[in-house]
Amino acid sequence: MKQYLKQDDWCIIEEGFHQQHNQISESIFSIGNGRMGQRANFEEQYSGETLQGSYIAGVYYPDKTRVGWWKNGYPEYFAKVLNAPNWIGIDITIDGEVFDLAKCEVDDFVRTLNMKEGYLERSFEAKLVSGKIIKVKARRFCSMDNDEIGAIRYSITPLNFKGTLTLTPYVDGDIVNQDSNYDEKFWVGLDGLVDNDEAYLLTETRKTAFKVCTGMQFRVLRNGEVVESTAQQIKQEKYVACSVDIEGADGEEIIIEKYAGILTSQNHPEGTLMERCREKVQAACQQGFAALLAAHTAFWASKWAESDIVIEGDVAAQQGIRFNIFHLNQTYTGEDERLNIGPKGFTGEKYGGSTYWDTEAYCLPFFLATAEERVARNLLIYRYKHLQKAIENAEKLGFKDGAALYPMVTMNGEECHNEWEITFEEIHRNGAIAYAIYDYIRYTGDQDYLIKYGLEVLLGIARFWAQRFHFSERRGLYVMHGVTGPNEYENNVNNNWYTNTIAVWCLQYALEAIEHVRGKAPEQLEALAERVKFYELTETKEWKKIIDNTYFPYDEELGIFLQQDGYMDKEQRLASELGDEYPIWQNWSWDRILRSCFIKQADVLQGIYFFEERHDEATIRRNFEFYEKRTVHESSLSPCVHVVLAARLKMLEKAYTLYLRTARLDLDDYNNDTEDGLHITSMAGTWMAVVKGFGGMRVTEDGLQFDPLIPKEWAAFAFKIRYRGSILQIRINQQQVSIHNESDQAVELKVYDQAQHIAGGAQIIVENQRSTV
Numbered sequence: 001m002k003q004y005l006k007q008d009d010w011c012i013i014e015e016g017f018h019q020q021h022n023q024i025s026e027s028i029f030s031i032g033n034g035r036m037g038q039r040a041n042f043e044e045q046y047s048g049e050t051l052q053g054s055y056i057a058g059v060y061y062p063d064k065t066r067v068g069w070w071k072n073g074y075p076e077y078f079a080k081v082l083n084a085p086n087w088i089g090i091d092i093t094i095d096g097e098v099f100d101l102a103k104c105e106v107d108d109f110v111r112t113l114n115m116k117e118g119y120l121e122r123s124f125e126a127k128l129v130s131g132k133i134i135k136v137k138a139r140r141f142c143s144m145d146n147d148e149i150g151a152i153r154y155s156i157t158p159l160n161f162k163g164t165l166t167l168t169p170y171v172d173g174d175i176v177n178q179d180s181n182y183d184e185k186f187w188v189g190l191d192g193l194v195d196n197d198e199a200y201l202l203t204e205t206r207k208t209a210f211k212v213c214t215g216m217q218f219r220v221l222r223n224g225e226v227v228e229s230t231a232q233q234i235k236q237e238k239y240v241a242c243s244v245d246i247e248g249a250d251g252e253e254i255i256i257e258k259y260a261g262i263l264t265s266q267n268h269p270e271g272t273l274m275e276r277c278r279e280k281v282q283a284a285c286q287q288g289f290a291a292l293l294a295a296h297t298a299f300w301a302s303k304w305a306e307s308d309i310v311i312e313g314d315v316a317a318q319q320g321i322r323f324n325i326f327h328l329n330q331t332y333t334g335e336d337e338r339l340n341i342g343p344k345g346f347t348g349e350k351y352g353g354s355t356y357w358d359t360e361a362y363c364l365p366f367f368l369a370t371a372e373e374r375v376a377r378n379l380l381i382y383r384y385k386h387l388q389k390a391i392e393n394a395e396k397l398g399f400k401d402g403a404a405l406y407p408m409v410t411m412n413g414e415e416c417h418n419e420w421e422i423t424f425e426e427i428h429r430n431g432a433i434a435y436a437i438y439d440y441i442r443y444t445g446d447q448d449y450l451i452k453y454g455l456e457v458l459l460g461i462a463r464f465w466a467q468r469f470h471f472s473e474r475r476g477l478y479v480m481h482g483v484t485g486p487n488e489y490e491n492n493v494n495n496n497w498y499t500n501t502i503a504v505w506c507l508q509y510a511l512e513a514i515e516h517v518r519g520k521a522p523e524q525l526e527a528l529a530e531r532v533k534f535y536e537l538t539e540t541k542e543w544k545k546i547i548d549n550t551y552f553p554y555d556e557e558l559g560i561f562l563q564q565d566g567y568m569d570k571e572q573r574l575a576s577e578l579g580d581e582y583p584i585w586q587n588w589s590w591d592r593i594l595r596s597c598f599i600k601q602a603d604v605l606q607g608i609y610f611f612e613e614r615h616d617e618a619t620i621r622r623n624f625e626f627y628e629k630r631t632v633h634e635s636s637l638s639p640c641v642h643v644v645l646a647a648r649l650k651m652l653e654k655a656y657t658l659y660l661r662t663a664r665l666d667l668d669d670y671n672n673d674t675e676d677g678l679h680i681t682s683m684a685g686t687w688m689a690v691v692k693g694f695g696g697m698r699v700t701e702d703g704l705q706f707d708p709l710i711p712k713e714w715a716a717f718a719f720k721i722r723y724r725g726s727i728l729q730i731r732i733n734q735q736q737v738s739i740h741n742e743s744d745q746a747v748e749l750k751v752y753d754q755a756q757h758i759a760g761g762a763q764i765i766v767e768n769q770r771s772t773v
Contacts, residue, residue, distance in 0.1 A: 002669040007315045010116045012323060012667070017109035017124065019102070023051050023675035028666060029113045030347040030678065031120050031140070034333035035147035036084075036262050037346015040111070040120060043090040043138055043154055048102035051178055051675070054084045055346040055353065057339045058266055059210045060411045061186045063177075065418040073397050075418055079411035081342065081353025082186050085173040085203055085214040085238075087260040088140065090154055095163040097130050104128055115326040116304065117297040118144060125159065133159040144303075144330070145295035148267075149284045152258040162249040169218045169258045170234070170241030173203045179349045189238035193274060196231050198281070199240035200274050211265040213277040217285045220246055221255040259284040259292075266338070303329050306720060306727075307370035309690055313715035320663025321690060324683035328366060331680050334375030340382050341681060343636075348677020354409045354416065355382075357429035358681030360436035361606075362637060366684040368443045369691065369721040376440055377449065383433055384453040387460055389413025397424065399467050402532050404460025406433050421491035425484040427468065430461050431502030435610060438509055443699050445724055451521045455513045459534055462510035462543060465503040469546050477551035485564065487603040488635070489593050493564040495553050498607040504550050505611065507543040514540070559622045561604050570597040574629045583634050583671060599631040601638035609641045612648070613700055621649050628654070636665055640685025640693075647693035647709060652772060655693060656711040662686045691719055695730060699723075705750035706739075708732045709770030723747070728758075737766045 004021060005028070006013040014025055029040030032055075039053035062077035092099040109124035119141040127133045140152040156165060173187050180186070190211070191202040200215035220227040231242035248254050261280040268276050284292060307325050311318040331345035341363050342353035359379060367376045383406065390404035393415045399405065407415035408422050408429055417423045437454040441447060469478040480503065485496035514536070517525045529536060553562035562568065575598065581587050584598060602609065604627050608620055624645050633639050639662035646655035663686045666674045691697050694717065696707030704723055708730075710716070716733035726747045729740040741747050744760040751766045758764055 005667055007319050009318050012113040014111040017106040019048055023049055024669055026051060027347045027674050027677050029111060029120050031142050032330040032346040033142040033144045033147045036142055042101055043088050044092050045098060045100045046102050047100050052086060054086050055081050056084045056262060056264060059264055061205050062207055063181050075416045077416055078418055079352055079354055079416040083175050083177045085171055085201060086175055087150060087171055087214050089170050089172055091168040093166040094132055097128055115322050118300040132161045135159055141296055143292060143296045144299040148261055148263055148280055150260040151289055151292050153289050155253050155255040157253045158248045158250050165246045165248045165254060166243060167256050168241050168243040169216060171199055171201045171214045171216055173201050173238035177349055192235045192240045194233040194235045194240050197242060199242055200277055201240045202274055211270050211273055213263045213273040215277040215281045216258055216260045217281045218256055218258045257289050310718040311714055314713050321686060323667060324686040327678055327680055328683050334371060334378050337378040337381045343681045344677035345680035350676040354411050356409060357432040360432040362681050363684040364436050364439060366687045373444050380440055384457055386413030387457055391460060394464055399464060402460055403464040403467050405464050406430055421484050425482060427483060428499045428502055430464060431506055434458055434461050434506045434509060450513055451517050451524055455517050456528055458510040458513050462507050465506055466542055475551055477549050478546045479551050485603045486601055486606050487599045489598055489600040495551060496564045497553055497561045498603050500550055500552055501607045504547055507547050511540060560626050561623060563604050572597050575632050584632060585634050597630055601635035602641035605641055605645060609644055624649060636679035636682035637685060640689045643689035643693040652711055659689050662689055707752055708737055710734060712772040734771045736768050739764050
C-alpha cells in the first residue's frame with residue numbers, strides 16, 4: 001500500500017510533491033463529466049514520469065490485435081477509447097527559460113481534489129534552474145452543467161524577480177496511446193484555426209473516422225483586469241496555440257483563464273464542428289470562470305443530495321466511499337444511451353475504455369438506487385441495441401438459430417477481446433446481462449421493459465446456453481466443458497458451478513418471461529416469435545430438459561458447491577500463507593497460478609450473492625468460509641461481494657477489513673496498479689458493500705427490506721435510495737435505525753423482517769437489533 005494522501009471527509013489531498021507516485025496521482029485526481037475526462041496531468045511542461053490522458057466517451061479506434069497464432073473466431077481488433085487531443089496545456093517560459101516542473105525545486109506543493117464541488121486544484125512554489133522563484137495556483141474542472149466545456153484558471157506570481165512571462169496555451173493533437181500495439185498514432189489533423197486569443201483544431205480518428213474539434217479561448221488578467229495583448233499565432237498540422245508576452249513584477253499575480261470546448265461528430269453535423277465549437281467556447285469565455293464553476297458546483301450539489309453516503313467516526317471509510325461515488329457520477333450520467341462504463345472510466349488506457357460485464361453485475365445496482373429510472377434503463381437499452389452483434393458474435397463461434405453471445409469486451413457490440421480463455425470461455429457474462437434485466441424489473445417494477453426489449457434479449461441468451469450445454473452419456477446429465485468462471489486464475493475448466501448455475505437460471509427466467517409477456521401482450525409475443533423465428537414448443541422443451549437434468553459439482557464431505565470439476569484435486573493452501581508471494585500475479589508465473597487453488601475473485605460466492613434467496617445461512621457460511629480463505633482478491637471486483645456476504649453472516653470484522661480494501665483500493669494502491677487508471681466499475685461494488693452489506697438492503701419478490709448492522713468503528717452511517725418513485729433516507733447508529741420517506745407516496749417495506757408502513761413525509765425509528773456495542 002502507498003498511504004501518502006491525507007485523509008479528509010470531502011477532499012483528496014496530496015501534501016508534498018511525490019514525483020515517484022505522480023502517475024498514481026494522475027489517476028486518483030482525474031476529473032470528468034460523463035462526456036469526457038482528463039487525467040491529472042500538469043498544465044505546464046513536465047518531463048518526469050507521466051501518462052498524458054484526455055478521453056472522449058464513445059470515440060474509439062479498432063487497434064489491430066497482436067496474437068502469436070491466429071485461430072478461427074479471434075477478434076480482428078481491440079477497441080479502445082483513445083487518448084484524445086490535449087486541451088489543458090499551457091507552456092510557460094520566464095525570460096526565455098522553460099518552466100519544467102520536473103526540473104525545479106518544488107516547495108509547499110498541495111494538490112486537492114474537491115469532491116464536493118467537483119474541481120481539481122494545485123498550489124506550490126517552484127525554484128527554476130536560474131534561481132527565479134514563482135508561486136503557482138491552478139484550478140480546473142470538466143463542466144457537469146455543460147458537458148462539452150472544460151475550464152482552467154492558472155495563476156503565476158513572481159516572488160524574487162521581475163521579467164517577461166511567455167504564456168502559450170495550446171491544443172495538441174499529436175499525441176500517442178501508451179497501449180498502442182504497434183506504436184501507431186490514431187489521429188489525423190484535418191484543419192486548424194488561430195485568431196488572436198482563440199485556437200481550434202479539427203482532427204479525425206483513423207479507420208473509425210470520428211471527427212473531433214478541440215478549441216480554446218484564453219484571457220490574461222493582472223489585478224483582476226484583463227490585459228490587452230496581441231498573441232502570436234501558431235498553427236501546425238496537429239497543433240494550434242497562441243503565445244503572449246506579459247511583464248511580471250515581484251509579488252504581482254498574473255492569471256490566465258483557458259476555456260476549452262470538445263465537440264464530436266457523434267453529436268454535431270461534421271461540417272459544423274468548428275463553427276459550433278467556436279460558439280461554445282466563446283459563450284463559455286463570456287460567461288466567465290466563476291459563473292461556469294458555480295453552475296458546475298450546483299450540479300454536483302444535486303448529485304450529492306441523491307447519492308451521498310455519510311459515515312460518522314471513521315474518516316478513512318468516509319473518504320473512501322465518497323471518492324468512489326464521485327468517480328462513478330463523473331464517469332456515467334445516463335444522458336446518452338450509446339455510452340456505457342469502462343472499467344477505468346476516463347482515468348487511464350487499460351481495458352481500452354470498453355464495456356465489460358462489470359456494468360451489469362456491479363454498476364447497475366448503484367444507478368438503480370441513486371438516479372432516475374431512465375439512467376439504469378439506458379444501460380439495458382445499450383445491450384438491447386447490441387443484440388444483433390451478439391448473435392453475430394455467437395455465429396463466429398459456430399452457434400446458430402439466433403443464439404446470442406454478448407462480448408466480454410466491446411465498444412459497438414462486437415467482441416474485441418483477444419485472449420482465448422476470456423473471449424471464448426468466460427461466457428458467464430451472458431448471464432450477467434440476463435440478470436441485469438431481472439434486477440432492473442424487480443427493483444423498478446417496469447414490466448413494460450420486458451415486453452418491449454427484455455424478452456428478445458433473454459431468448460437470444462437462452463438459445464446460446466441451450467447450445468453450449470451438452471449431454472454426458474456417462475453422467476446422464478447435461479454438462480458444460482471448456483469455460484472460465486469469474487475466477488480468471490483457472491482457465492478451460494469443466495462444469496464451473498457459477499456458470500452452470502447462471503446458465504440454468506437464464507433458461508428458467510426466459511421461460512417465466514415468455515409466460516409473463518403471453519399474459520400481458522400476447523400479440524407482441526406472437527410478433528416477436530415470428531420475427532426471430534422462435535419455435536416455442538421444440539425450443540422450450542429442450543430448455544426444460546436442461547433445467548431438470550444439469551450437473552452441478554458438489555462436495556458432500558465439505559457441504560460446499562465445487563468451483564469446478566477437480567478443484568479439490570489441487571494442492572489446498574490458504575491465502576494467509578502467501579506472505580511475500582502476494583500479489584501472485586506479479587510474483588508467480590501464469591503456469592503456477594493456473595495450477596494453484598487460489599481464487600482471483602468471487603466465483604462460487606458470486607453465484608451465492610446473486611441467488612442468495614435460494615440458500616440458507618448455514619450453506620452460505622460453509623461456502624464463504626471455505627472459498628474466502630483461498631481468495632487473493634487480486635481483482636478489484638472481489639472484495640465487495642465478500643463484504644456483502646460477510647455482513648449477511650454477521651462476520652463484521654471480516655466485512656469491515658474488506659470494505660476498507662474496496663473503498664480505498666485506489667487511494668492506497670492496494671494492488672499496485674493505480675497508475676494505470678482507477679477501478680471505476682469496482683467502485684460501484686464499494687457502494688454495494690455499504691448499502692447491501694452493512695445496510696442489509698435487499699429487493700426480493702416480497703419487496704424492499706433492510707437488515708442493517710454497523711461496524712464498531714462507526715458511530716453512524718446514512719445513505720439515500722430511490723425506490724419505485726419514493727426517496728428514502730436511511731440512518732443507522734449503534735442504537736437505532738431510522739428511515740425517512742422524503743416523497744409524498746407511502747412505502748411498504750421490512751426492517752429486520754418486520755413489516756413497516758411509512759407514509760409520505762413520515763419517519764420510522766426501529767431499535768438496532770445488530771448493535772456492536
